[in-house]
Amino acid sequence: MSKARPPGSVRPFVLHSRPLAPLTTWGVGGVAETLLAPRSRDELIDAVRWAQSEGEGFFTLGGGSNVLIGDGPINVPVLLTAGVSDIELRVEGASAFIDCSAGAKLSNVLGIAIKEGWSGLEFAAGIPGTVGGAITGNAGALTGSAASSVVKVRTLEEDGETVERDSADMGWSYRRCGLIEGSGRVVTGASFKLSVSTGERVRAGVKEAIEARRLQPVGCRTAGCVFKNPQGQSAGMLLDKAGCKGLVQGDARVSSVHANFIENAGGCSARDIVRLAAMCRKMVFDMFGVTLDFEIKTLGVEEEMIYAGL
Numbered sequence: 179m180s181k182a183r184p185p186g187s188v189r190p191f192v193l194h195s196r197p198l199a200p201l202t203t204w205g206v207g208g209v210a211e212t213l214l215a216p217r218s219r220d221e222l223i224d225a226v227r228w229a230q231s232e233g234e235g236f237f238t239l240g241g242g243s244n245v246l247i248g249d250g251p252i253n254v255p256v257l258l259t260a261g262v263s264d265i266e267l268r269v270e271g272a273s274a275f276i277d278c279s280a281g282a283k284l285s286n287v288l289g290i291a292i293k294e295g296w297s298g299l300e301f302a303a304g305i306p307g308t309v310g311g312a313i314t315g316n317a318g319a320l321t322g323s324a325a326s327s328v329v330k331v332r333t334l335e336e337d338g339e340t341v342e343r344d345s346a347d348m349g350w351s352y353r354r355c356g357l358i359e360g361s362g363r364v365v366t367g368a369s370f371k372l373s374v375s376t377g378e379r380v381r382a383g384v385k386e387a388i389e390a391r392r393l394q395p396v397g398c399r400t401a402g403c404v405f406k407n408p409q410g411q412s413a414g415m416l417l418d419k420a421g422c423k424g425l426v427q428g429d430a431r432v433s434s435v436h437a438n439f440i441e442n443a444g445g446c447s448a449r450d451i452v453r454l455a456a457m458c459r460k461m462v463f464d465m466f467g468v469t470l471d472f473e474i475k476t477l478g479v480e481e482e483m484i485y486a487g488l
């Protein structure tokens with residue numbers, strides 16, 4: 179692979195000094211020194227190759243719905259995939275395939291499935307974010323997860339090559355995709371397999387998935403569940419029983435609806451959220467001896483702060 183040209187005039191997707199807070203659902207995060215914001219598949223590949231050739235690592239940001247970005251300057255290049263969002267439906271007999279780019283919104287992919295009456299993505303109802311993010315974190319709910327409906331995942335490897343893999347080779351586990359996490363690979367696209375159904379039945383499945391979320395906060399700035407569920411237990415229930423609901427740190431507040439959600443109640447900082455999360459983890463540990471792990475991804479947040487107090 180040849181070394182990419184430097185950023186600037188010839189690369190319109192390389193932006194400098196861009197605030198990241200507006201790109202996250204929490205509305206929190208510092209200024210990125212370099213933001214790579216490709217608008218096409220070719221630009222996405224070009225952007226990843228450029229970032230890889232720089233050799234300093236980079237952070238991939240999708241819909242910003244499951245990420246905590248620190249308040250300080252972000253010196254690691256940030257690759258924003260949200261601008262590359264093609265979605266195509268292919269029908270093959272009693273199955274349909276939806277091929278999409280990493281930046282496609284999961285809600286838009288589901289929208290097409292509902293409109294055309296294809297089943298398999300109902301679990302995604304109410305899950306924010308992009309396809310790339312959903313795969314990286316094996317996003318899901320009680321009724322299913324990315325792993326259960328994805329058939330192919332396309333990536334850019336660390337050596338700059340594009341590869342398409344079967345879902346079975348992705349190393350899925352609860353809220354994890356082993357093949358992507360910490361690998362230097364970037365998800366560029368995926369194909370979902372759907373089965374024939376009717377609009378009515380798909381809508382009923384969507385309703386069921388939304389019903390499962392009725393005890394979640396709506397209309398406020400959150401990043402979904404903050405902690406993973408420990409094996410066989412509910413983080414939300416543990417946090418609730420430990421007395422976390424309603425706790426505040428600055429403008430960060432534990433939801434009074436579901437204790438595994440932290441709301442930005444105004445102008446909260448990443449520091450507020452980290453302090454509050456650390457306080458909650460400690461309360462759960464002190465009461466139940468259970469250590470909660472972050473479900474959300476972090477960028478520019480010091481590890482010591484996250485694990486403070488335990």
Ligand code: EPU
Binds near residue numbers: 320405407412
């Ligand atoms: N509960 C409480 N208090 C609370 C929250 C929950 O007692 O404050 C109890 C509930 O009453 C229920 C149990 O805990 O008996 C489980 O709660 P819930 O049904 O809300 O499910 P969850 O395990 O907390 C998971 C996913 C959600 C997903 C829902 C619904 C994780 C960490 N969370 O939540 O996903 O929306 O199931 O399918 O896996 C996310 O990943 O960001 C997320 C929100």
